[in-house]
Amino acid sequence: MSSYTVRPARTSDVRGILGLLEPWVRRRILLGKEIVTLFEAVQEFVVAETCGELIGCGALHVMWEDLGEIRTLIVAEEWLHHGVGGAVVGALERNARELGLTRLFCLTFEVDFFTRRGFAPIGEQVVDPDVYSQLLRSPDEGVAEFLDLAHVKPNTLGNTRMLKHLA
Numbered sequence: 001m002s003s004y005t006v007r008p009a010r011t012s013d014v015r016g017i018l019g020l021l022e023p024w025v026r027r028r029i030l031l032g033k034e035i036v037t038l039f040e041a042v043q044e045f046v047v048a049e050t051c052g053e054l055i056g057c058g059a060l061h062v063m064w065e066d067l068g069e070i071r072t073l074i075v076a077e078e079w080l081h082h083g084v085g086g087a088v089v090g091a092l093e094r095n096a097r098e099l100g101l102t103r104l105f106c107l108t109f110e111v112d113f114f115t116r117r118g119f120a121p122i123g124e125q126v127v128d129p130d131v132y133s134q135l136l137r138s139p140d141e142g143v144a145e146f147l148d149l150a151h152v153k154p155n156t157l158g159n160t161r162m163l164k165h166l167a
Helices: 011-026 035-040 084-099 111-116 129-135 141-147 150-156
Strands: 005-008 045-050 053-064 067-075 103-108 160-165
Touching: 005 084, 011 035, 011 045, 011 053, 011 067, 045 084, 053 084, 053 129, 053 141, 067 084, 067 141, 084 103, 103 111, 103 141, 111 160
Parallel strands: 067 103
Antiparallel strands: 005 045, 045 053, 053 067, 103 160
16 A cells, blocks of 8 residues: 555545545444535544545544544555554644643544543543533534533434543
8 A cells, every 4th residue: 555644635535535434334333414514524624645545534522621532544445454544633632732632532433542532531520610611502413412411412422421631
């Protein structure tokens, strides 16, 4: 396999991100996203590419002053186990540090992958009650998943909520 680079996403990458997402949506591993949602969040994404083809992506969504979420982490099937996912997570962690975040959340089936990168499963509530009450006001489904709210339980079945403290 040839080498690849990881870089910030551009609007011209959105259709490629959607293409990476679709096979995982069909297998019910990831939830689908509307293309407009991807355009609105393109600045949160980094992409991995080789020879002009997207082979992976991931997004960093800020949830609070010290807390972000890694979401929509995808690697093309033929590129699994070649370091692409780790490189994307590494880029997202660098972005998180630049923003001043000290904790990263993820909701995943890939517990071993994230454990190797310093994430650990979390319990019920990992924010102060005041922050919790503010986060409850967010319309973002990812925030609801972080808070483990009942209305998102059908979306999170089988997933593990994990957190990493950035050094």
